[in-house]
Amino acid sequence: MSQAALISENTEWDQPSANEQKTRVDVAACYRLMSLYGLTDLTDGFASCRVEGSKDEFIVGGYGLLPELARASDLYKRSTQGSAKLEKFAGVDIDAFNFTQAALTSRPEYNACIHAHSEFGVAFSALNCDFLPMTQYGIMFHGKIAYIDFHDTSVTSEQARDEIGQALQSGAEILILRNHGFLVPGRSMAQAFFHLYRIEQACRYQMRAMQTGAEIIIPNKTDLADVRHQYWTMTHIDNDGTREWPSLLAKLDRLDASYRH
Numbered sequence: 001m002s003q004a005a006l007i008s009e010n011t012e013w014d015q016p017s018a019n020e021q022k023t024r025v026d027v028a029a030c031y032r033l034m035s036l037y038g039l040t041d042l043t044d045g046f047a048s049c050r051v052e053g054s055k056d057e058f059i060v061g062g063y064g065l066l067p068e069l070a071r072a073s074d075l076y077k078r079s080t081q082g083s084a085k086l087e088k089f090a091g092v093d094i095d096a097f098n099f100t101q102a103a104l105t106s107r108p109e110y111n112a113c114i115h116a117h118s119e120f121g122v123a124f125s126a127l128n129c130d131f132l133p134m135t136q137y138g139i140m141f142h143g144k145i146a147y148i149d150f151h152d153t154s155v156t157s158e159q160a161r162d163e164i165g166q167a168l169q170s171g172a173e174i175l176i177l178r179n180h181g182f183l184v185p186g187r188s189m190a191q192a193f194f195h196l197y198r199i200e201q202a203c204r205y206q207m208r209a210m211q212t213g214a215e216i217i218i219p220n221k222t223d224l225a226d227v228r229h230q231y232w233t234m235t236h237i238d239n240d241g242t243r244e245w246p247s248l249l250a251k252l253d254r255l256d257a258s259y260r261h
Contacts, residue, residue, distance in 0.1 A: 019052040020059070024072035026189040027059045028259040031070035032252050033193055034116065039200060040067045041117035045181070046096040049112040049189040050104055054091065055079045058100055063093040069259055080104050095227065098161035103185040106168035110185045112192040116200075117181040124203040126179045132215050133224050135205045137198040140231045140239065146172035151180040174199050187240060191250075194241030 016024060030047040034040045045067075048060035056079045063072060076092050084097040096115070103113035124131075133142035146167040151160055167175055168185060174195065175183040182199060186192025209216055219227075231239050254260060 003210075019054070020057075020077065022101065023051045023070065024050050024058050024075050025060065026070045026073055028070040029249055029252055030114065030189050030193050031061060031065070031067040032256075032259045033248055034114070034196070035066075035080050036252075036255075037069035039116050039196060041081075041122075041181075042066065045114070045116045046093065046100075047112075047114045047192070048096065048100040048103075049191070049192075051077070058104060060096055060100055062091055063087060063089060063096070071259055073261060083156070083247045094157045095160070098157045099164055099183060102165040102207055103168060103183070106165040106185075109199050110168070112186040113186045114145045114186075114192045114196050115197055118196070118200045118236055120200050120203040120207060121176070122180065124207060125176050125181060126178070127142045127207075129210075131176075131202070132206050132216060132218060133228075134209065134218055135202055136227075137202040138206060139219070139224055139227050141174055141195075141202060142200055142228060144173040146170060146175050148177045148183075150177075172173045188242075190241035190245035191239070192241075194239070194244060235247060 001188065015209050027047050027049050030049075034045075034047065037040050043064050043066055044064075046056050046061050046068060051057040051059060057077055059077055060079065061067075062074065062076055065074065072097040078092060078097060078100075080101045082097075087093070099115055099219075100113045103110050131138065131142065131145055132141040148160075148163060148167060164175060164183060171220070182196060184196045184199065186195055206216075219225075
């Protein structure tokens with residue numbers, strides 16, 4: 001029996017429905033992919049996703065989960081209608097619950113959420129500079145990023161949740177948590193991972209270009225607006241990860257398919 005089964009809120013481990021199992025596999029895959037592509041910080045951060053076909057239920061990794069070991073059966077099911085509980089060392093971290101709740105209830109199209117302490121995300125979050133539309137994915141996210149100021153311990157998880165919800169309601173697709181990292185919602189687990197990967201790339205390219213000291217070339221405003229509009233309004237295949245997700249799962253299956261169990 002898995003760890004999640006032993007310490008679930010349920011008295012018995014119910015066999016997941018087909019939709020729940022699919023969601024569990026997608027979330028476990030996201031954890032593995034975050035590890036594979038260097039987007040993790042040991043056990044800090046999380047990935048979560050609404051159960052397909054459900055309004056309130058979502059799947060999320062537990063406190064202390066090492067992403068490279070994530071399995072579908074080790075994840076937890078929670079409800080956005082519930083409230084966070086102190087479950088450290090025996091369940092879901094309060095921030096993971098509250099931040100997922102904020103993402104999944106802020107806009108109806110959101111079904112997934114990732115919080116990551118990625119290398120360039122954390123570094124960029126501490127820089128006093130603008131996010132530049134200097135690469136394709138810089139263009140894609142330009143104007144769609146909101147910043148959350150650094151919080152000390154006087155700010156509760158619930159207050160942070162409300163601030164995150166308000167930022168997402170404003171139309172942001174990426175949140176940069178100052179001196180902290182990323183919070184990335186998505187219409188699916190695939191899209192959330194795709195956006196995390198691409199925003200990390202965009203920050204990496206910008207920081208490396210800035211290191212050269214050379215002038216950075218920015219496309220003109222008309223071209224910027226046109227390309228960004230195409231990213232978000234064409235078929236969504238350029239921004240939702242559906243093109244990449246099957247191949248990414250196939251890659252995981254070849255490396256280690258235990259995430260599915």
